[in-house]
Amino acid sequence: MRLDGVSYRYGRRGPWVLREVDVELPEGGTVVVLGRNGAGKSTLLQxxxxxxxxxxxxxxxxxxxVGWVPERFPADQPFTVVGYLTAMARVHGTVERNAIEAWIDRLGLAxxxxxxxxxxxxxxxxxxxLAQALIPGPGLLVLDEPWEGLDAAARELVPEIVAEVVAAGGSVLVSDHRGETGRLPGAVTWTVADGTVTVGEAGGAGETAIIEIAVPAGDAEATVAALRADGHDVVGVRTTAGVRA
Structure with missing residues (x-):
């Protein structure tokens, strides 16, 4: 898949979010989209x-x-879990009951x-x-902050799922602000900034510096959120009781 000179703005007179983007996602490739909040990552994924x-x-x-998973799933819909997954399978032109049940079980939705x-x-x-995107066996899986809101067990599944899609010949495009990029070996990065997209190796070029900072325990959550919003990877948070996150 290739984006040739792709530009986008919301509204005919709105500011340009992206300008003349030229990037390629190879078959069987994985790309991690990086950038600050508001830079245009979600727009690029959409x-x-x-x-x-x-x-x-x-x-x-x-x-x-295409399997598409937005950052926040639109849950305000009149379906049960199994009813929704069945309906979405029909949208893709198939009702693979075994596939539906397999993802329900694997993702702990039973x-x-x-x-x-x-x-x-x-x-x-x-x-x-995530399940509705995977049931049809996507040729392109697009994940907007897939780790957000998931429990520890489900977060561990994401790199495994990405590897399986790639092994089947599919391509994966995923945005990340949690610092999970290193868990997707072989991925390249698209860094979004000022309306442009720069291609690089996963994890960035050169060595990585780890800087430790100390803040009051009550400020930890807000500090982590602010650092991630600025595009930094938060390796961990520890207190006097040990590593917390």
Whole structure:
């Protein structure tokens, strides 16, 4: 898949979010999209997935089917978990009952089969979003902050799932602000800044410096959020009781 001169803005007179982006996602490749909050990462992912149409330029040779997982799953829908997954499978032109059940079991959704989407926690809803994207066996899997809101067990599954899609010949495009990039071996990066996209190796070029800072325990959560919003990887948070996150 290739983005040729792709530009985008919201509204005919809105500011340009992306300008003349030329990047390529090879078949069987993994790309991690990096950048600060508001830089245009989600816009780029939606253009790649076909959720948005470019204001200029064209997306060529998009693989099919596309599995799209937004950062926040739209849970305000009148479906149960199994009803939604069945409906989405039909949208993709197939109802693979075995595939539906396999992802329900693998993602720990079995206890919620008959639960309405609006009654799910954010993390459980995100698992439903991940399942619907994987059921058709995507040729292109697009994940916007896939680790966000997931429990530890589900977070461990994400790199495994990415590897399986790639091994089957699919391509994966994933945004990351949690510092999970290193868990996707072989990935390259697209860094979004000032409306442009720069291609590089996963983890960035050259050596990585780890800087430790100390803040009051009550400020830890806000500090981590601020650092990640600025595009930094947070390796861990520890207190006098040991590593916490």
């Amino acid at each position: 253009l790649a997935a076909g959720v948005l149409r470019p204001s200029g330029g064209v997306v060529r040779e998009r693989p099919s089917p 206890p919620y089969r008959g639960t309405r989407l609006g009654e799910l926690s954010k993390g459980t809803a995100q698992k439903v979003g």
